[in-house]
Amino acid sequence: DAKTTQPNSMESNEEEPVHLPCNHSTISGTDYIHWYRQLPSQGPEYVIHGLTSNVNNRMASLAIAEDRKSSTLILHRATLRDAAVYYCILRDASGGNNNDMRFGAGTRLTVKP
C-alpha cells in the first residue's frame, strides 16, 4: 500500500493561510489523494480530493506536486473552527477488495486567536 507522511502537529494564527503538507513518495499512477479532517468529538469529514491537477472547493484547495510525490492542503483563512486533525489518504482508482480507505495519524492543527 502506498503510504503517506504528515507532520504530527502544526499551529496557525486565525485568519492566516495554512499549508498542510503530505508526502507520498511511493504513490502509484492510479492513486487519488484524499483529505479528511476530524473536529474534536466528531467523526471525520471529507475535505477534498484530486489526482494530478490542483483542486479547489468551498472548504480548501489541494495543490499536487508535478511528480505527485507530495501534496499540500491549503486553508486560505484559518478560523478557530478549522482546528482539527487533518488526514491525507491515498486511494487506488482501480478498485478491488484491497481498495479500502486507511487513515494515518494525521496532522493536528491548532488555530490561535
Added chain:
Amino acid sequence: EAGVTQSPTHLIKTRGQQVTLRCSPISGHTSVYWYQQALGLGLQFLLWYDEGEERNRGNFPPRFSGRQFPNYSSELNVNALELEDSALYLCASSLVEGRPSNEKLFFGSGTQLSVL
C-alpha cells in the same frame, strides 16, 4: 436527509463480554466502513462491506466480526472483550458513483466503548 447514525452512543462492558454495535448508513448508500479509534490515536481500519459482502478487513483478530444487512445497515460484533478494545468505534457510509477513487465517506459520531 439523515446522516449516518450509530447506536448506542456510549457503552460500558466488562472484560470477556460480547458487544454489538449498530450503524445505519445514509439512505441510498451501499458501502459501510468500520474504524476503531483509541484515545488520542488515528483511525484503524476494521471492516469494509459493500452490497452485503465483506470486501476487506483490517489487521484485527477474528473476535472482531460484522455483517451488512439487505437494507445496507451494519453490525460490528466484538467477542471476548479485552481492556484494549476500549475506543471510539466509527462507522462510515458511501455511495460509489463511478470509480471508487471518487467515493466520499460520510461518518457517524461513533460509539464510545469502555471495557472495564
